[in-house]
Amino acid sequence: MANFRVHVLGAAIPSALAAGLAMAGGLVTPAVGGVCFGLGVLGGMLPDIDADNSVPTRIIFGTLAVAAAAAVALALREHTAPWLVALAALAAFAVIRVGLRGFTAWLCVHRGLVHSLPFAALVGAVAVHLAWRSFHLAPTPAWLAGVFLTGGFLIHLVLDELFSVDLVGARMKRPFGTALKLGSRRQWLGTALLYAGVIGLLTVAPPADRFVRDVTSSRTRAAIAATFAGLR
Numbered sequence: 001m002a003n004f005r006v007h008v009l010g011a012a013i014p015s016a017l018a019a020g021l022a023m024a025g026g027l028v029t030p031a032v033g034g035v036c037f038g039l040g041v042l043g044g045m046l047p048d049i050d051a052d053n054s055v056p057t058r059i060i061f062g063t064l065a066v067a068a069a070a071a072v073a074l075a076l077r078e079h080t081a082p083w084l085v086a087l088a089a090l091a092a093f094a095v096i097r098v099g100l101r102g103f104t105a106w107l108c109v110h111r112g113l114v115h116s117l118p119f120a121a122l123v124g125a126v127a128v129h130l131a132w133r134s135f136h137l138a139p140t141p142a143w144l145a146g147v148f149l150t151g152g153f154l155i156h157l158v159l160d161e162l163f164s165v166d167l168v169g170a171r172m173k174r175p176f177g178t179a180l181k182l183g184s185r186r187q188w189l190g191t192a193l194l195y196a197g198v199i200g201l202l203t204v205a206p207p208a209d210r211f212v213r214d215v216t217s218s219r220t221r222a223a224i225a226a227t228f229a230g231l232r
C-alpha cells in the first residue's frame with residue numbers, strides 16, 4: 001500500500017500539470033482551474049476514507065466538522081444568543097467528527113466498495129452534477145471538475161496496486177488485486193446500487209459531447225501552444 005505522501009504527490013503533480021493545460025487552453029478560468037487541481041488532490045486521498053484511522057480520514061472529517069460548525073454559527077448568529085450559537089456550533093462539530101465518521105467506518109470495510117473503479121466513477125459523476133447544478137458552471141468546466149476528481153481517485157488505486165508488489169522480494173503482498181477492482185462479490189447488492197447510481201447520474205448529466213469537442217478542439221491546442229510560446 002502506498003503511503004499518504006506518495007498519494008498526495010502522485011495526485012498533485014499530474015493534477016497541477018492538467019490544470020495548467022486546461023487554463024492555458026482557455027477551458028477554465030484560473031479560479032476553476034485551482035478548484036480542479038484541489039479536486040484532483042482530494043481524489044487522491046478519498047479512497048482511504050474507508051480506512052478508519054488513515055491520515056486522509058482525519059483531515060477530511062476534521063475539515064468537514066470545522067466547516068459544519070462555521071456554517072451553523074453563521075446561520076444562527078443574527079437571531080440567537082451567543083452561548084446558544086457556540087453550543088450549536090460545538091454540537092455540529094461533534095456530530096460530524098464523531099457521528100458521521102463512526103457511520104462511514106461502520107458502512108465501509110477498508111478496501112471494500114469505496115476502493116473500487118465504480119466508486120471512482122461515482123464521485124466524479126457527483127462532482128459534475130454539483131459543479132453544474134449548484135455552482136452553475138458550463139458543461140465543459142463541470143465535466144472537467146468530475147474528470148479531475150475521478151482522475152485523482154484512479155491514480156490512488158493504481159498506486160496502491162503498484163505498491164502492493166514487493167519490488168525487492170518480487171513477490172505479491174496480500175492486497176494485490178484488491179485496489180483496482182470492478183466491485184465486490186460479497187457486497188453484490190452494494191455493487192449493483194453503485195453501478196445504478198453511476199448510470200443514473202450520467203444519464204441526467206450535462207451534455208458530454210461539448211466537453212469532448214472543447215478538449216479535443218484545435219482551438220484549445222492552439223491556445224495551449226500560444227501560451228507556451230509566450231513563456232519562452
Ligand SMILES: [Zn+2]
Pocket residue numbers: 047048115156160
Ligand atoms: Zn488506498
